Amino acid sequence: MSDEFTGHDPYAINRKLPGADQHFDLVVVGAGPAGLAAALEGAALGASVLLVDEHPVAGAQMGNDVPYWFGGRMTGAVQTKDRMIEQVFMAQPLFEQAMEAGVELQLGVYAWGLWRNHANLAALPEPMLGLADEERSWTVGFKAIVLATGARDLALSFTGWDQPGVMGAQGLHALLTRYDAFAGRRIVILGTGDLAIATARLALGRGLEVAAMIETAAAPVGDLAEMAALKLAGVAVHCGSVLREAQGGIDGVRAAVIAPLGGGEAETIACDTICLAIDMVPAIELLDAAGGRIVTDPARGGHVPQARAGLALPGIFLAGDCAGLGLNEAQAAAEGRAAARRALGHDPDGAPLRPEPVTAVDRLAYREAWLRALVAASDDRVIVCQCEExxxxxxxxxxxxxxxERGEKMRARSLATLLEDGPPDQEQVKRLTRACMGVCQARRCREQVGMLLAMASNLPMAQAPRAGWRAPVRPVALGVLADWAEDQAMKDGWDVWFGIPTQWTPYRDIGTEREEQHRRALGGNMHL
Incomplete structure (x- = not known):
């Protein structure tokens, strides 16, 4: 007896999904150094290329700290998206070069989903990328795609962090360079690593005052010569210290209160912005939603693709910070070019795009040191998830x-009771507490929630639980997603996608005369 199904279910979803609205040989998501280089390389090889970048993001998205932690420190100019598109375009000379090379450039467009047929999904007519702006959504088909989605901000909580003026290094960098729309003047930077040094240099170069850099370690962790230059420029460096509080006023942050680790006299530093430049986080959202394997690598930034760069899934390639942190702009661009060549079938058996590093920095250890210091300096009433309070x-x-409402059984619950059934599960905790369920899609709390759960469970940071990503990986209005052309066959089947006739037949009756009796009793075609 063959197990192969040879019949036809007119209400199955197979062959009902429409094809993509656009098609390209190569799609590149992200217009940073890696993405721009990939798009230019693809065009040079004669491929049809689409380059998508979400910047400029809408003002409302910025207010929700998507995709970066903007911290409410943008000027009103960001509310005019047409002006911002012009500003973002003019800020990157390679955009004009890409268009002259034949690349189709779409700015201010969000990539919110990535799908391909695999073991648990076989109904797609082709691999597709979901795109949207504030007005509509559409899909793009491709022969190959390069994800060059970069990295986002690492957020850690402390007293007063949930007010305007507390932001991330990526958010500050974008407002100063791409948008020219930063509203602050005097900043305090948390961290003294490479990211913090680059942030301080950028701020000083744009005419801002860097009041201080704060470090929990006993000495700066970044390049000592660079730190010495910053000190000569008037930047105060406080090592062995922690931020106790961000004091605020009607416009948000007005001062940072710092103190030595372990206690001691506090110092108040006047500022309008506190920028966390402790670390960044690889932007793995699209790959995770597409089924890519995610592992923990302390040197590359925590939860990262198993593929270091290049091929991650059939037809899906990685380049730049989304494949792991640690590259400079020139290295990222070289990796983008190599990924595009590999994606288009050139040099398929070449060497790995990113070899193992000779030396590795434990980024998780640095993050943990900062989080423990901030936890010790504040009480447990500090908000961790701002969206859900x-x-x-x-x-x-x-x-x-x-x-x-919290019933008696709910009040008796704790992490300790959950640990009786096994290690902490961030997805479970998310459902029970609503932490990480807000409109920012956990960009402000995802990492710190996992770290706090690991600390409370006495687990090493490398074993911190992780919540997965699912489409849409960007906040998209339902009215925008609903703008989707469906053929009549699909419309006719919506009320039975979860009403397949045979699913209601008891197992013992399958293959017997009672199977047909069940089908007739339930109404023939199963329409509800």
Missing amino acids: VSRADLLDVQPPNYL
């Missing part, structure tokens, strides 16, 4: 936010 205490007690 979940405090550190509620997270570790596995309680819902205060706007939901």
